[in-house]
Structures are given as structure tokens and as C-alpha cells.
Amino acid sequence: MENSDIIIGGDTAGIEWRVPVYRFKGSDKAAPSVYIQAALHANELPGTALLHFLLERLCKADAEGAIRGDITVIPQANPIGLAQFHFGEMEGRFDLGSRTNFNRDYPLIALAEREALLENFSRRSAADRLKRTLLHTALGHDLMLDLHCDDESLQYAYIDDAFWPEAADLAAALDMRAVFLSDGESTAFEEAVGFAFKHQGGEKLTSVPGRLAVTVELRGRRDVYPDMAKRDADGLWDFLAGRGVVIDPAHAAKAYSGPAIPLDNIEMVRAPEPGTVLFHRDIGDNVKAGDLLATLITRPGAPDGTIDVTAAHDGLIATRTSARYARRGDDLMKIACHEATRKDREPGTLED
Ligand SMILES: [Zn+2]
Numbered sequence: 001m002e003n004s005d006i007i008i009g010g011d012t013a014g015i016e017w018r019v020p021v022y023r024f025k026g027s028d029k030a031a032p033s034v035y036i037q038a039a040l041h042a043n044e045l046p047g048t049a050l051l052h053f054l055l056e057r058l059c060k061a062d063a064e065g066a067i068r069g070d071i072t073v074i075p076q077a078n079p080i081g082l083a084q085f086h087f088g089e090m091e092g093r094f095d096l097g098s099r100t101n102f103n104r105d106y107p108l109i110a111l112a113e114r115e116a117l118l119e120n121f122s123r124r125s126a127a128d129r130l131k132r133t134l135l136h137t138a139l140g141h142d143l144m145l146d147l148h149c150d151d152e153s154l155q156y157a158y159i160d161d162a163f164w165p166e167a168a169d170l171a172a173a174l175d176m177r178a179v180f181l182s183d184g185e186s187t188a189f190e191e192a193v194g195f196a197f198k199h200q201g202g203e204k205l206t207s208v209p210g211r212l213a214v215t216v217e218l219r220g221r222r223d224v225y226p227d228m229a230k231r232d233a234d235g236l237w238d239f240l241a242g243r244g245v246v247i248d249p250a251h252a253a254k255a256y257s258g259p260a261i262p263l264d265n266i267e268m269v270r271a272p273e274p275g276t277v278l279f280h281r282d283i284g285d286n287v288k289a290g291d292l293l294a295t296l297i298t299r300p301g302a303p304d305g306t307i308d309v310t311a312a313h314d315g316l317i318a319t320r321t322s323a324r325y326a327r328r329g330d331d332l333m334k335i336a337c338h339e340a341t342r343k344d345r346e347p348g349t350l351e352d
Contacts, residue, residue, distance in 0.1 A: 001062050006133055008080075011097065011126045017079045019130070021137075022055055024062050024071040031069035031244050032210065035141040036236075037134060038074070040103050040148070040189060042081030043092030046218035047147025049229035051075035054236055061246050069245035072141060077134055078102055080127055095127040102127070103148070106135055106192035110199035114139045135192055143212040143243065144193045145170075145236075150217045150334075153319040154283050158182040158215040160194040162208050164260060170214065172256035173239035174232060177284070178318055178336045179260040182215075185346075190215040220283075221322070259316070259336060266350060267313055267341040269333040271326035273298045275307070283320050287311045287335065294332055313337040 006019040026033065036054075038047025051073055061067050076082065081092040081102055094101055105128075107117060117132045117139075124132070138144045150156075154177040159167050161181050171179050184191050184198070194213035198205045218232060241251035271277070275296030281287060291311045299305030315337035326332060331351065 001059055006074075006137075008126050008130050008133065015126075017126060017130065019074060019077060019079060019133075022058075022071075022073040022075075024058055024067045024073075026067050026069040026071070026245070027065065028068040028244075032142040033070035033072075033140070034143040034145070034240065034243075034245050035072045035138045036074070036145045036147065037077040037138070038147040039082070039092075040077045040134070040146060041093045042076075042078040042084070042102070043090045044147075044149040044218075044221060045224050046149045046221075046229065046232070047216070048075050049224050049226075050147065050218065050232040050236065053230045053233035057233065057237055058246070066247040067245075068247060069243075070141070071240075071245060072137060074134070074137075078130065080130060098125065098127060100127065102131070103146075103189055104187050106131055106187050106189050108187065108192055108195045110201065111139060111196040112201055114196070131189075135189065138189075138193050139196055142210060143245075144190070144214070145212070146190050146193075146215050148215055148217055149219055149221055149223065150319045151322045152220040152222075152283055153217055154178065154316075155219050156180060156217050156318055158190065158217070159260075160184045160191070160198075160213060162194065162198055162206060163212050163214065166209060167212055167214060168256040168260075169242050169253065170212070170216075170239050171258065171260075172254040173242065174216065174218075174235040176256070176258055178258050178316065179256075180266060180336070181260055181262050183263060188215065217319075220319075261336045262340070263350060264340040264342065265315075265337045266318075267311070267315060267333075267335040267337050268331055268350060269293060269309060269311070269335060271296060271328060271330045271332055272309070273307060274328050275326060276300065277321070277324045277326050277332065279320065281317055283317050285317045286315070287317060288314050293317075296326065311335060313339060313341055 002023045008017040084091045156178040197211045241248035275298040278295040294309045315335040319334040
């Protein structure tokens, strides 16, 4: 195992960001190579905890000669976001200097154009250089896993159609409750990697066997516990064993039995008016159209000062906001429905 730092010079004098990288050399050139990163949104730490325990296992495997494919692990990908503490809270999702999301604005390029990511490098901002360095590193591998989490959430993932159903092994290994089939049209990290994998020269590929780009949502932001992280690390190990990246004679393949849902079937439940949120239903609940999901106290103390928010379709509550005050239009829940919930959605991610 080789441990080094990616070094990103800051945008002001005297600042330098360091991103620790762990690289394992595989024994078999024919085995798939894998890139795994966590906490690109710096305040999403379940993946960092997972990778801490996975790295422990990989180091042991390395000593035993059980690593077949090259593995690169970046357990804490975003030191810039990590340092953005203001008034006691971390802003890990958006770069404060540019107000851009750390998981958007990745260049959509063909795989052959990988080196162009590093052109005019010194003239780019630190956040942009960080993004391009991570993407450039990821594109040197066959499989890419970007570990995120939602707010309050079940275990689920965004997976492009091009990698499905081959990626059902990952969904099974991590005990996912749902898979959202994304359309690969935004500029998220996973979609930029997926875009490059689908554009390997010539026609755009609709299926890319042996490749993977996925955003894993490891439950909610507060779901950072030792047992959970170790269980997820074991799950990811199982996935790597199944793909032949590591050798584990005890590996047994599991089947994924959860739903795989197009993004058009995700109902984004939004607050119709601002108010204090009283939830009646929780993540993991199956709901029917018309069921009461939440009451918003819009005018506290007034006899008619509340409004009800109900489900528009039957489905599974996958995520819920942890905020208990909603502004007008804020997302309250994502419900994975059995049918399309809207036809006007632009392809790409559900959230900004
Ligand atoms: Zn995220």
C-alpha cells in the first residue's frame, strides 16, 4: 500500500490543502481496478467511517497477497469544505467562495480526453483544481464509487441505466432499500465519470459492462456509528470480492430484492407554504395516495393556522428532511413510487 497526499494550493497565500490517498497494487492486470471516495460533500461522513474500516481490511488483505485489482481510496475527499465552519456549523456542500456545489460542474468529457482535465491548471481555483484532480484520478479506474449520504434516509444509490442491472451486486452487498436509476445528464461527479465511460470513442454506449459509476447514499447524515460503518465496510468488501478485485474464498453472492426506480417515479414532497414541520410518517414507511405525511404550522396559535401535506401516489418514503422549519418549496421527503409522478422533470439530479 502506498499512502500519499494530493496537494492543492489555496487561492490565497499561505494556504495548501492536502487530500490523503491510499493506493493498493493488484496482482492481476486483468482484474478490475476500483476508485472509492467519500465526503466530497464534506459534511457527509458515513462513507469516511466506512472507508476507515475498509482500509483496515484492505491493508490486511494486502499483507496476505489477496488484492487482485488496483484500488485507490480517498476517505476524505474535500478538505476545503471540511474547513468551512461558520457560526458553529460546517458548510460542506457548497464552496463558500464561489457558491458552487462541490458535487456539480464536473466537465463532461470522453474518456480519451482525460488529460485535458489538467490543462491550464494553475489558473483555476482551488475548488476547481480539487474537482479536476479527483475526476482525473477516478477516470484511471474501471469502477468508481462516490460515497455520500442524504439527510434522514434509507440506504440507496443513484446508478445510471448503463450500469444496471450489472450493479445489482453492489445494491445487494450494501443492503440497499432502493436504487434510483439516474439519467446521467447533470454534472455530478458520478455522472461525469459515467459520461466518460459511455463515451469511449465513437458512438455513445448505452451499456458499459465491467464499468461502474455510482453515487451511494449511505443513509442519513447522523448515521455514523461503529457497527453500521463496519457492516457497510464488510458489504463493500463483499462487492469487491464478487467483482474479483480482492480474493475472499468465503465470498457468497447475494441477490438484490429491492426496487430499481426511474427518477421520474420519485415524488419530491415540497412544503406548499412556510411553517414548522410536524411529521406523521417516517423513512421506511410505505404510504398510499392521500395518506397524511406532515402538518405544517403556518400561523402558530391561529385556529386555522395549519395545513396538511399528503402523499400524491403510493410508494416508499426513502428520505426526509431533518429540518423542522420549512421555507416555501423546501423538500420535505422523497417517495419512491410505483408509477411516474411527473412528466416535466429535466434529466439529471433531483436536488441542487
Ligand atoms: Zn452528497
